[in-house]
Amino acid sequence: MPALLHKLNNPKKGVSTVMSRHILRISVVLAVLSLSLGGCAKLDSGRPVCASCYPKTIRVACVGDSITYGSGIKFRSRDSYPAQLGRMLGEKWQVRNFGVGGATMLKNGDKPYWNQQAFGDALAYNPHVVVIKLGTNDTKPQNWKFKDEFASDYADMVRRFADLPAEPRIWICNPVPAYPERWGISDARIKDEVIPLVGKVGRKLDVPVVDLYEPLSGKPELFPDQIHPNAEGAYHMAREIYAALTGQQITAEYTEPEPANVLIIGDSISIGYFKPVKEMLAGRAIVEHNAGNAAHTANGLAKLDEWLGDTKWDVIHFNHGLHDLKYIDENGKNTTAEKGKQQIPIDQYEKNLDELVGRLKKTGAKLIFANTTPVPDGTGIRVKGDAKIYNVAAERVMKKHGIPVNDLYSFSIVRLDKIQRPANVHFFPEGSRLLGEQVTKCILKALDDR
Known part of the structure; x- marks a missing residue:
């Protein structure tokens, strides 16, 4: 490029003034295209997924803990939030559940998601869309003593998925509430410490955040064991994530599926x-x-x-x-x-x-x-x-x-x-x-x- 600019600035050395203008225009166009393509992930941040832009099935990986897995839900294969999200999205989408009970985002936690088979499986799945909902188990005292590492570990996981060949769109989630504390999991730490850190990661990496906390606040009846949402609670989670992925709202209230x-x-x-x-x-x-x-x-x-x-x-x-x-x-x-x-x-x-x-x-x-x-x-x-x-x-x-x-x-x-x-x-x-x-x-x- 420097040699070309030298010639453009010195038309007497073999390049006519008219030709110089044409080459300059082409160079500017190519530079703009390069910037546009290089920054497409950022430009798309937070925008709904363009389903018609994918010629084949859109693979969605739901990464998380027992709340993603569907613990406590009698028929979790049907009623966990990933399962309900899959039905909402329809046949064009394939949603897989990579939730692991007790998993933490913290690499120094007592059960790091990083060390679980599900993490490797989620990466191997090479998804087009990734939804990450971790942080609940991190609030346990034995884990939260490493809270200064939470944001950096979260950013590392986002980057691991972002580097996949499919170049996935990534959403991260605020954890759901706890009512108010059990098994060392603390609602106060979720609300006052984890959620601000999730927001910090989102802003730093320009990754959208789905708020699952507020839509489920004040609904303790949806959390039979105080920590895990039931099928209706999972429906509310799926509905929020569906809106983030598609830009469309589902206003219908939860109804028990027909047997x-x-x-x-x-x-x-x-x-x-x-x-x-x-x-x-x-x-x-x-x-x-x-x-x-x-x-x-x-x-x-x-x-x-x-x-x-x-x-x-x-x-x-x-x-x-x-x-x-x-x-x-x-x-x-x-x-x-x-x-x-x-x-x-x-x-x-x-x-x-x-x-x-x-x-x-x-x-x-x-x-x-x-x-x-x-x-x-x-x-x-x-x-x-x-x-x-x-x-x-x-x-x-x-x-x-x-x-x-x-x-x-x-x-x-x-x-x-x-x-x-x-x-x-x-x-x-x-x-x-x-x-x-x-x-x-x-x-x-x-x-x-x-």
Whole structure:
């Protein structure tokens, strides 16, 4: 550039006056463009995200502590603030929760976010948008003795995210209130010390601050344990962050989401875990079981329409197997393997399952197949090992249709002597409860993935 300016100032040395003016104009334009591009992050600070400027999904990382994670919220995968924010933003956005219980911003805190797997995961996610809400746990006495390092540590974290390839937009948040103190967490320190320091970081780095303190002040009823907001409190948090990211306000008050409809189809094993599942999903889903025992696959094909009824099911968790593989005589009565044949031979079992899945897929529900639990020695009408063989056939069908398998066989086999009755396919009440927990986990994942 100095050589070019020398020529421009000395037109007699090979550059005409007219050409000099053109080159000068071009140089000025390039300089302005360079300044504009170099400062675009600052110019965008605080402005809403231009969703249409992203050709693909906008990745949002919610970085924080147990309040971000959703501790204390019964169905946190649905009702934590990141989950509610994701629903508010819509399909164009992908919001992930990187909250860690007890985490501090302070590197010298008792549980630095810097040392948690979630921090590495959030960086690897390479988000387009980062929302940081840390500071609550920093107010504990053992942590706040390092308060002089808080602002510099916060600025370091902002810079770590800012240096990512995606060049993310970053928002930092004032912590929510505490009511007034518990576990060493102090509302006075949050309000009088942490919040001013967050503001200082925002001003220094030209990073916008989302105020989550004032919108939740005077609402102790939203903090059942004095520290963690409930689902409604998380809604208020999500609403404030949504406004910051989009520039749009959500004025609607919080309403409890409508419960999902879940159908469990199965035999007496599922009847055993049905009640625990229904209790564990209370408030999240209305859980029904097919009338009576679903028995074998042929019975399932015959009665499926009756079981489905007119309900719009969100999730259907189903199983057949124990009644297919059991042995019956020529009159259909239970008998031993030596005297009878399997009620539904394995080839027919596989065909029946294939037809059942085809019909179930037409409901539009998320489907989960529960494979058959183990058959022990001594049942008289079933043979040990047959469940595993039938499960292989079932898994072929589920793989063909892309249906996830709830592997209750593997879950049960490692603790069978503690949860299953002797010489019996049925489970003790505690065994049914443990099976119910596994079923609940699978159903919740299906509901979250809808």
